[in-house]
Amino acid sequence: MIGIPKTGTLEHGFISANVTSGYQFTTTDGRPARLAIIDDQGNVVESGDAVAREAWNVCIAVIKNFKIGQGHIVVHSAPPGLAKRKVPKPNRL
Template sequence: MKDSVPSPQLQAARISATVSTGFSATTADGRPARLAIIDEAGNVIEAGPEVAWAAWKVCIEVQENFWEGQGHLVVHRSPAEARSRAAA
């Protein structure tokens, strides 16, 4: 499965992950960095630990769904307000 997705080489940052701590990011020279969501115009929409944990949660949930034989299900994270509107 690992070979079925691209493996891009980052030029200015490093991303790592552990089962117990989720994602972490640093600059290429080891300084702390943050994960962010950036729109098409380059605006930072959200950044920080919440973004890293939301991304981690989505990755874990989709993997668990796959292991449980539920197929390649889509998993989303969004603002609570958007989730409640979608459920209505």
């Protein structure tokens, strides 16, 4: 898809971004909110400013790599399948 994707589709929150300050998150009534990584069991594994910064940096890296012709259209904050820190993996049945 070429063009600017549709935004403003969340029911209970807003995400905005600025090229100099990164992401900002709020609830629909204007209260501050945080970005979180939630596992498949619904547990919050990480949240807050560090998650927002990492998401922003990955987003910027993929755009910059693409624009400079590196061909990297995927950027991971850690090698795929390898956790940055040792995190217990859930048992899969």
